[in-house]
């Protein structure tokens with residue numbers, strides 16, 4: 379899967395550009411996190427990856443094909459989009475029906491659908507909830523229902539818009555498992571998140587957006603080493619990263635063991 383943006387612009391009105399010339403290539407199966415303050419343009423950006431929004435300037439190509447040549451329904455087979463708010467996505471009377479709906483629309487055969495329902499229900503923790511109405515699910519389960527419904531379509535790329543919103547620790551752990559599973563299957567996961575602990579624990583590439591443009595794009599270590607730029611974009615690194623930076627450590631760390639390791643190394647070096 380390759381998503382290529384060239385000079386992408388999006389204006390909701392004549393006066394304001396929500397995206398102001400974005401050049402990006404997202405490729406392969408390395409999970410990508412998109413971060414940035416509220417209103418930076420993250421959701422507007424990812425809604426261009428399967429045609430929910432269309433460029434008002436520049437271009438979007440999916441595997442070399444211009445986004446404007448196909449409908450959003452057609453692109454959804456290749457790029458799945460998990461909405462931030464489950465109520466924007468769920469509309470059927472049971473989890474099973476939500477899971478079966480998309481695959482039926484694209485003509486997946488009944489045996490494959492039945493097999494995938496069981497697999498995806500297990501992955502999303504909903505095996506015992508298949509016949510429950512989505513309204514009767516907890517907010518966390520609802521979120522996993524929307525994720526499951528998208529994964530059921532077997533798209534080559536999956537976009538998660540704020541998946542950690544309202545999740546507890548076990549929800550975050552399940553999300554981690556899902557992202558790892560999709561990566562193992564060669565799928566590209568693109569995730570918008572405000573949760574920097576989640577970002578640093580799960581993503582190797584991080585894109586920082588600010589005022590409709592890409593401010594930083596690099597490995598998680600490169601990006602979180604840019605303390606001044608992050609501060610100006612109102613991004614707060616995880617606590618342990620800030621402690622290490624405050625202590626003057628050269629290495630960017632995201633966990634306590636990595637912090638201890640780095641401090642020991644620097645002490646030995648100086649001692």
Ligand SMILES: Nc1ncnc2c1ncn2[C@@H]1O[C@H](COP(=O)(O)OP(=O)(O)OP(=O)(O)O)[C@@H](O)[C@H]1O
Nearest residue numbers: 390391396414415416417418419420421422423587
């Ligand atoms: N449907 C819309 N109509 C008009 N303006 C919009 C619309 N959606 C977003 N905007 C504006 O476009 C800009 C970018 O918004 P967007 O939602 O893409 O940012 P974001 O980085 O995803 O923010 P958040 O983290 O709050 O979700 C903002 O100024 C926002 O007010």
